[in-house]
Amino acid sequence: MRDALATWHMGRVIFAYRTHPYHGRPLPQELVANWLELTQAQLSRIEKGPAPEQLSKLVRWAQILGIPAELLWFKMPSPVGGVTAAEPSISRGASENALLLARWLASDGADAPPVGNADELQRVGAALDNAHRYFDGPVADFFRQQLVRCKADDGTLGPAAALPLVLGVLGAIRRHSRDAKPEVRRQLLEVGADGAEFAGWLYRDLHDPLTATFLYDRAMEWAQAAGSLPLQGYVLLKKSQMAYDTQDAGTVLSLAQAASTGPWQLPPRAQAEVVQQEALGLAMTGEPLTAVEQHLGHAQQLLSAAEDAGGDGLGAYFNQGTLLVRSACCYTEAGKPHRAVQLFGDVLAGGTLSKRDSGLFGARQAKALALGGEPDEAATVAATAVTVARETRSERTMNVVVEVVRALDPWRNRPSVRMLNDVLMP
Template identity: 45%
Template sequence: MDHKQSPFAKRREAMGFSQEALAERLNIDVRTVRRWDAGDFVKGPQAWIRPKLARCLQVSLEQLDELLSAGASEQARVVEGELVSPEVTAVPPGAVIFPVLVDGKPVLLPVDPSAIARDGFPGLATLSREDAMSPLSRRSLLRFSVLASALPALDAEAHQHVAAAMEDARRYLDTDLVQRLKAQLASCKSSDGGSDATKTPPLPIVLGILGAIEEAAREVRPRVRHQLLSLGAECGEFAGWLYRDAGDLTRALYWHDRAIEWAQVVGDIALQGYVLLKKAQLAYDERNPHRMLDLSQAVRGGAWNLPLRVQAEAAQQEARAEAMLGVSLGAVERKLGEARQLLGASRVDECTLGAHYNDTLLTMQTAVCYTEAGKPRHGVELYGQSLTENSFSPRDYGFFLSWMAGSLALAGEPDEAAKTGLESAKRANNASSQRTHRELERVVKVLAPWQNRPAVKELQAVV
């Protein structure tokens, strides 16, 4: 890919701003400025930033729009140039280039138009190759592909509904199609972490739903738009979790932010607080206890009207941050006691948010709190009492095994730690959980003094 500077990046440097300095001036994340530098203006900048950004770059709003559109056009040309698989050196006679989603990313492939027409997109039957490669047709085809990828195993009637919705979202993208998308999201959530997760990975489907929402939200009727953005908020939160498990914390944070924005638009107060909790958990992955504490306290102190189960998890998260910051063990235990009381007072049916949170999960988190507080032996005892394979999904069981391995290593039991780590690594590989692999890398570092022991060597080789 050509890494020439975008017009935006050239202007930023000409005005004497580093990426960090411009982000600080605008009070935004530096990663946002990096995306702009790369020519990615699909998601922004938001309306409230634009006047201030124009003043920083000393351009008018019209000139700013020209800078942004020039960057976006350059990025589009680069992306389109790379979409075609390098193996596709010639397009067969009569075929057109059709965008499809592979692992959540659009790829242009030569296809027989009549074959796709039979599946509910009859307009393709008369498309010439030149027509299919026009910007308008590419956009239409890609939109169809994005939404179809979000609804696998469509029947013929549903395919026709999708095709119509993508050609005329205002007329055909209705409540029924939104419910189909919602049901698909629920199916992804229910299968997440299961033994068949590698056969039907949920992330491409979830990204397909999000892509469909972002494509169609501007054109649908107001009532459907509200439903679509509400689904987007829920879907964005789940995408953030999937990226977190995949080890891509930057994209996880991006989708958390998008989820909060959509939740604000539709007035879903509880979901905003819930996503803040997810951000606190992300801060633990980064081992940033101050951010964990700030976010956990914001969850507990805000007017989010959260279910008691979510409040219980937030109290536990606050206790963990305090343990990492060196607060006394007594204070950490009192906070954990609050979490236990909140969970005991909750009802399973009170809300869908936090419905997964139960006594066993709280015990796992309590164990890690004790380990962070310098009491790994107590953590090991708790894992031994409650960590069983039938209590969690295969992926989550492997993840908690990595926590247990870390506690065993800190407790001075290298052979047991390595043995537990190997069991964890096996499940992490099966589930493609980078989050678990990161924890195991930390275990290997703790086991460095015993690196010549056979079991530890085996774990090092695997990790």
């Protein structure tokens, strides 16, 4: 640590802190980024790029990491009135967010709200309670309609815009379910499980895996309390998909297989999605390409049957375009990037994806291009994905772009790759 501090480079100091033997094993970059109120991509650039110079940021990061003032090359703020100013706590990161969310849900929305803009969440909760008084129908249907609205907004506006209403719905469901009759309570908990799963997805897109995990666990608990077997299988599918964000191949496969073999009957589209997820797990664990393609073929058969049958519900969003881009991910993991590029391109050219998803799968296409030895096209596609990711505030997309930059390292001196690095600078 002292050697890093002697460089006057906070990025190197943070790296030395993350990798210090005191921790037993290196702290993940995404975890420390959450502590510092950064994204993983931002912290990666800070560690590898030029020394940050903005004093307010240096002071804040030093406070969060607890670096003694006498070891620093800049002056820390003096105590005010003889009392040292309260240091920003590490708990303001993802772990505190999950804890506040747990307390808030357990208190039926009475505790401090778990998002930064507390006034907005309280306003949403009051508006929901007021709107329900004028809704002519079952209370569960009212909250279900609000979730449909949230899901429609997410793909265009991004997770940060959708989150207050989703969390407001969850808090309102908790309040209404406490004194409801058993059948109404069961219906509310089923809607709540659906909402908690969706909120988990939003936190995934914000790259807050701890809070996402808490919400997926809450979704499973509510699905069990509601007696909804299909929802339980569906949450396992979502947990498998979250494991892909961290390249946890064993968990991707085992949870997908659990979702496939559990004591429930998933709707046809959800069945197709589960089988496709199994294919991804097989590709990641190095199974033969024939096994991967066999599962993808089965997923296609299930999806075709589902389209003939119509209907909505769990997995209603899973269509031919979704299957193709997910299949492209399978081919990337199976070491067939050129096939992946083709599939990504077919779907992206069709313009059927949401704005956020076009950025995410554009970034994944860029990664396949880089792995396939096409650095210039990869850099161009990735730069476009960065623009979309910033507009929709999708940290997950930005993290995929960081993977693209790593894959492009052998070509780092090419103008297109330098351009991508410039685009990524804060």
